[in-house]
Amino acid sequence: MKFSILLISTYEMGRQPFGLASPAAWLRAAGFEVRCLDLSLDSLDSEAVRAAGLIAFYVPMHMGTRMAVPVIAQVHQLNPQAHLCCYGLYAPVSAAYLRRLGVESILGGEFETGLVALAQRIEEARARGGEEANPSASSPPRLLASPPPPLISLDRQSFLRPDRTGLPSLTRYAHLVTETGAHVTVGYTEASRGCRHLCRHCPIVPVYNGRFRPVQRDIVLSDIRQQVAAGAGHITFGDPDFFNGPGHAVPLVEALHAEFPHLTYDVTIKVEHLLKHAKHLPTLKKTGCLFITSAVESFDEQILAHFDKRHTCQDFGKALTLCRQASLVLVPTFVAFTPWTTLAGYRAFLSELVRLGLVDQVSPIQLAIRLLIPPGSKLLELEEMRARVEGLDEARLSYVWRNPDPRVEALQQDLEVLVQRCAGQHVPRREVFRQVWERAHGGVEDPQGRVPFPELPPVAGFIPYLTEPWYC
Numbered sequence: 001m002k003f004s005i006l007l008i009s010t011y012e013m014g015r016q017p018f019g020l021a022s023p024a025a026w027l028r029a030a031g032f033e034v035r036c037l038d039l040s041l042d043s044l045d046s047e048a049v050r051a052a053g054l055i056a057f058y059v060p061m062h063m064g065t066r067m068a069v070p071v072i073a074q075v076h077q078l079n080p081q082a083h084l085c086c087y088g089l090y091a092p093v094s095a096a097y098l099r100r101l102g103v104e105s106i107l108g109g110e111f112e113t114g115l116v117a118l119a120q121r122i123e124e125a126r127a128r129g130g131e132e133a134n135p136s137a138s139s140p141p142r143l144l145a146s147p148p149p150p151l152i153s154l155d156r157q158s159f160l161r162p163d164r165t166g167l168p169s170l171t172r173y174a175h176l177v178t179e180t181g182a183h184v185t186v187g188y189t190e191a192s193r194g195c196r197h198l199c200r201h202c203p204i205v206p207v208y209n210g211r212f213r214p215v216q217r218d219i220v221l222s223d224i225r226q227q228v229a230a231g232a233g234h235i236t237f238g239d240p241d242f243f244n245g246p247g248h249a250v251p252l253v254e255a256l257h258a259e260f261p262h263l264t265y266d267v268t269i270k271v272e273h274l275l276k277h278a279k280h281l282p283t284l285k286k287t288g289c290l291f292i293t294s295a296v297e298s299f300d301e302q303i304l305a306h307f308d309k310r311h312t313c314q315d316f317g318k319a320l321t322l323c324r325q326a327s328l329v330l331v332p333t334f335v336a337f338t339p340w341t342t343l344a345g346y347r348a349f350l351s352e353l354v355r356l357g358l359v360d361q362v363s364p365i366q367l368a369i370r371l372l373i374p375p376g377s378k379l380l381e382l383e384e385m386r387a388r389v390e391g392l393d394e395a396r397l398s399y400v401w402r403n404p405d406p407r408v409e410a411l412q413q414d415l416e417v418l419v420q421r422c423a424g425q426h427v428p429r430r431e432v433f434r435q436v437w438e439r440a441h442g443g444v445e446d447p448q449g450r451v452p453f454p455e456l457p458p459v460a461g462f463i464p465y466l467t468e469p470w471y472c
């Protein structure tokens with residue numbers, strides 16, 4: 001009898017975890033019994049932990065990885081014989097730390113093949129004498145004879161349709177709020193992984209290093225089909241950049257719209273691609289795209305250059321105009337606080353949001369985001385960065401840095417608390433923005449450059465949004 005496998009996700013930004021559903025399909029196809037546990041909604045099932053021979057944590061992002069750390073310790077205590085694995089974007093960059101917590105296998109990049117190979121190696125080890133090494137029939141021996149799978153695999157995979165059996169219902173995840181105030185059930189899928197680009201601050205770069213891997217179109221459509229059948233009226237495409245391969249993405253949304261004319265979706269596209277592939281924007285609109293998220297990061301040219309974003313503030317202005325001409329909502333995201341952010345620069349950032357009419361389009365958390373520098377970050381190649389970095393805080397999975405201006409440090413901490421509190425109280429975006437403005441102008445020791453809160457233009461139109469305020 002094959003041993004059972006437990007796949008655990010701690011947090012995937014309010015989405016039903018694709019990172020559990022996809023490997024579950026591969027492992028079940030290989031004959032393994034798989035249980036999926038999403039700890040963002042359900043509590044840890046001790047029986048499932050004790051019964052598993054392999055327990056694998058999906059760690060696609062910073063916060064999810066940090067949340068996984070105490071669970072790894074708990075799981076290790078409940079079932080010290082289980083083989084522990086972490087997979088996903090943050091696994092290889094945090095490998096040394098995770099291994100010290102007792103995680104034996106680390107898989108990054110295209111992880112499905114690696115997970116199946118790992119499960120098969122454990123099974124083979126059991127067949128070679130695992131029953132002796134470990135009297136529990138459901139648990140594998142801890143030591144595996146054959147070499148481990150590669151830390152990062154970028155092999156091209158023939159994907160399987162994600163198997164969402166056993167995951168919480170889509171209705172329990174973040175919803176889309178529409179103009180009428182209706183809450184629409186949201187599905188999530190990925191049409192590609194990785195990215196062609198090398199932005200220095202991006203956690204994808206140390207793993208994919210400028211490569212992207214499309215998921216076969218029939219698999220993506222099939223996954224969407226099953227989510228629509230489960231009630232989804234809107235799909236979030238989680239591709240790091242939907243236009244890394246427009247030849248893949250555009251026919252996909254055309255086929256999607258032909259099959260589900262009322263289904264809406266959202267995507268993430270970088271400024272450079274919005275300009276380069278502007279001719280496809282009307283197609284996105286026509287096929288049901290409700291909004292485009294774009295990692296603008298900053299309105300400061302020097303910071304954009306440090307990040308190697310390959311766009312300027314002027315480029316962003318053009319991209320915004322193009323989206324507005326196509327009647328597409330552009331939702332910019334920012335890294336508001338960096339080692340190079342000045343008080344004047346932060347105030348200018350807020351003013352620019354007002355000038356561009358973006359106050360209603362920016363999620364308030366974006367006004368307080370602090371730069372994360374995970375291990376392996378290309379930012380550390382910059383002398384300007386190394387000069388500001390104090391050292392790696394392993395438990396925080398990030399290098400520690402401090403802004404040279406203590407007022408900026410204090411403002412960031414203040415705003416982080418403010419926006420979190422406002423999110424909990426569902427304070428409207430304009431009101432949060434006003435409070436942020438007041439803190440940045442009135443609450444900081446610097447009478448020079450203070451500007452009273454400007455009168456905002458009337459709301460131009462409803463901005464659809466997802467009921468999940470975190471984007472990191």
Ligand code: SF4
Nearest residue numbers: 195197198199202240
């Ligand atoms: S920030 Fe966006 S465009 Fe840049 S490397 Fe990351 S995913 Fe790609």
